[in-house]
Amino acid sequence: MIAAWMLYCIAIAVLFVVVGEALERALHLAGRATRWAWVAALAGSYLVPATALLRPSAFAAIPVRWRSPPGWRPAPGGSTPDPSAACFPR
Numbered sequence: 001m002i003a004a005w006m007l008y009c010i011a012i013a014v015l016f017v018v019v020g021e022a023l024e025r026a027l028h029l030a031g032r033a034t035r036w037a038w039v040a041a042l043a044g045s046y047l048v049p050a051t052a053l054l055r056p057s058a059f060a061a062i063p064v065r066w067r068s069p070p071g072w073r074p075a076p077g078g079s080t081p082d083p084s085a086a087c088f089p090r
Helices: 002-030 036-053 084-087
Strands: none
Touching: 002 036
């Protein structure tokens, strides 16, 4: 659990570094102060994991309904197969 949380925080921080770098370049080309891009990146890299820790319901997984491909029909006399069986054989 701790390792997953650490990887999540690192991934969020890396995403904010990429966004900060892009913002810095855009602000530099526009002739504006670039430090605010890094202030926003630092704040975001702290606030998003803190919010996820304090309010996990806001970051819950979105359920996805399984849909069969168009024209697909189960075998005659058989039941509809479990869709997870194709990805995760037992």
